[in-house]
Amino acid sequence: MYAHRFALETAMAGYGFGFERVMNCAIGEVMSITKPIAPLLAELEDLLGPVGFTTDPHDLAPWLTDWRERITGSALALVSPATVEQVSAVVKLAAAYAVAIVPQGGNTSMVAGAVPHGRALLLSLRRMRAIRRLSPEDNVTICEAGVILSDLHDAAAAIDRRFPLSLGAKGSATIGGLISTNAGGTQVLRFGNMRAQLLGIEAVLPDGQIFSGLAGLRKDNRGYDLAQLLAGAEGTLGVVTAAALRLVPAFAARSVAWVGLDSPEHALSLLRMLEQQLGDAVEGFELVPDSALQLVLKHIPGQRAPLASQPAWNVLIETTAPAGAPDPNERLEAALATAFEQGLVSDATLAANEAQATALWTLRENISEAERQQGGSVKHDISVPISQIATFMAETGPALAGHFGGASVISFGHLGDGNLHYNVLPPEGVVAKQWLDSHWDVVNRFVHDRVSACGGSLSAEHGIGEMKLAEFARTADPARLAALRAIKAALDPTGMMNPGKLVPLALN
Numbered sequence: 164m165y166a167h168r169f170a171l172e173t174a175m176a177g178y179g180f181g182f183e184r185v186m187n188c189a190i191g192e193v194m195s196i197t198k199p200i201a202p203l204l205a206e207l208e209d210l211l212g213p214v215g216f217t218t219d220p221h222d223l224a225p226w227l228t229d230w231r232e233r234i235t236g237s238a239l240a241l242v243s244p245a246t247v248e249q250v251s252a253v254v255k256l257a258a259a260y261a262v263a264i265v266p267q268g269g270n271t272s273m274v275a276g277a278v279p280h281g282r283a284l285l286l287s288l289r290r291m292r293a294i295r296r297l298s299p300e301d302n303v304t305i306c307e308a309g310v311i312l313s314d315l316h317d318a319a320a321a322i323d324r325r326f327p328l329s330l331g332a333k334g335s336a337t338i339g340g341l342i343s344t345n346a347g348g349t350q351v352l353r354f355g356n357m358r359a360q361l362l363g364i365e366a367v368l369p370d371g372q373i374f375s376g377l378a379g380l381r382k383d384n385r386g387y388d389l390a391q392l393l394a395g396a397e398g399t400l401g402v403v404t405a406a407a408l409r410l411v412p413a414f415a416a417r418s419v420a421w422v423g424l425d426s427p428e429h430a431l432s433l434l435r436m437l438e439q440q441l442g443d444a445v446e447g448f449e450l451v452p453d454s455a456l457q458l459v460l461k462h463i464p465g466q467r468a469p470l471a472s473q474p475a476w477n478v479l480i481e482t483t484a485p486a487g488a489p490d491p492n493e494r495l496e497a498a499l500a501t502a503f504e505q506g507l508v509s510d511a512t513l514a515a516n517e518a519q520a521t522a523l524w525t526l527r528e529n530i531s532e533a534e535r536q537q538g539g540s541v542k543h544d545i546s547v548p549i550s551q552i553a554t555f556m557a558e559t560g561p562a563l564a565g566h567f568g569g570a571s572v573i574s575f576g577h578l579g580d581g582n583l584h585y586n587v588l589p590p591e592g593v594v595a596k597q598w599l600d601s602h603w604d605v606v607n608r609f610v611h612d613r614v615s616a617c618g619g620s621l622s623a624e625h626g627i628g629e630m631k632l633a634e635f636a637r638t639a640d641p642a643r644l645a646a647l648r649a650i651k652a653a654l655d656p657t658g659m660m661n662p663g664k665l666v667p668l669a670l671n
């Protein structure tokens with residue numbers, strides 16, 4: 164679909180897999196010239212064996228297209244090392260043969276952050292799935308990069324702890340991918356994003372060295388923080404192989420409510436009121452417009468609307484309580500009753516048990532999937548100062564509809580973080596795919612310009628990947644871009660790590 168803009172490859176056929184010239188334009192340097200590929204593949208096969216190495220197109224195919232099915236790439240091979248030493252050996256071999264490395268976890272990126280192109284090895288971390296340590300004394304876990312998020316949730320629960328980050332893709336997203344994108348999700352309000360959970364990292368740097376920082380120290384001021392540098396780096400500075408992550412106490416009880424209201428302004432007032440009354444018991448506060456709920460009810464089997472009244476806006480609220488604290492249901496119910504009297508809330512239901520609580524979260528967590536089944540959208544993952552959200556929404560939606568012939572917006576998500584998924588759907592009656600292809604860039608620019616005018620960000624939690632690279636380059640402060648490029652060039656001078664993602668090409 165998209166031409167690959169960053170790796171120029173000139174095949175010089177005739178020698179086994181051919182000679183290729185690779186220019187990594189992401190940092191504007193020639194990575195290397197002319198090396199045959201066949202001996203590299205033979206060495207990788209020797210190193211990793213049949214379980215860890217394949218060039219079979221059927222094995223590669225599922226991992227070459229991004230989750231949104233907009234970009235399909237290619238790779239020389241899929242390599243799946245089982246240890247950090249093997250990752251290091253793979254990186255050294257790739258460097259010696261001037262081949263790029265594209266690390267991949269669950270392939271759930273919303274911005275095509277892990278699609279390889281051309282002369283690249285797709286490096287899957289999915290075989291590195293050990294939870295090396297779970298310590299209730301330290302409140303720390305050491306997890307390998309391929310651990311699936313929901314498996315970590317289960318493991319922490321077994322020792323009466325919690326890993327306090329969750330999101331819709333928890334059944335397939337991996338710890339390495341979550342770190343590499345500095346993922347957010349639905350508990351950032353109380354616990355912060357992935358960077359806030361990170362106490363240390365093990366990673367293979369572009370020269371093949373293994374950096375091991377897994378002591379799980381809560382304080383460590385030895386200069387630049389490599390763990391935080393690799394978090395959100397999208398695999399462009401090295402391969403995250405394991406991490407030390409913080410755990411928090413398990414809660415004794417939770418209360419989950421689905422609340423109907425008239426406007427995002429009311430939702431924000433409700434959040435501030437709940438924070439006053441319930442403090443940091445408020446863990447989740449997710450904005451869901453009726454349009455998003457209707458898509459979920461249409462496309463996801465077995466769902467039903469939580470409220471009979473069909474309000475224009477909803478919020479999903481979760482509060483928790485530790486052992487011995489007052490019943491969170493009673494506290495939330497009382498707070499919502501006050502909100503009702505104040506005219507902030509029009510309708511509400513509280514989950515009566517865990518099954519109902521899970522059913523309410525299922526509605527929220529399936530918005531992306533429902534939108535995908537509807538035919539997709541031009542997605543935006545924006546953040547603006549919280550106080551400007553309501554105005555931003557009130558002005559941008561009608562302006563978009565006017566400008567783009569009835570295009571509509573589904574705007575949902577993490578209101579308390581100032582982070583909206585501001586997704587633009589094609590007008591009624593057009594062929595969705597055609598409309599999306601022809602309007603993608605112009606709709607992006609329209610929305611991002613308004614976000615920039617508010618001092619906001621075009622990527623709150625999904626990263627830049629390949630899909631947002633051009634817009635990032637267009638809108639970013641030159642000083643930010645210069646620093647990004649300098650860091651990239653210092654740690655990965657040949658540009659072999661996930662080229663064409665995150666770091667825009669310098670135009671001289």
Ligand code: 2HG
Pocket residue numbers: 273331348528530531542543576584585586
């Ligand atoms: C969510 O909050 C995810 O559900 C996905 O970040 C957002 O699909 C989206 O736009």
Ligand code: ZN
Pocket residue numbers: 347348576577584624
């Ligand atoms: Zn989100």
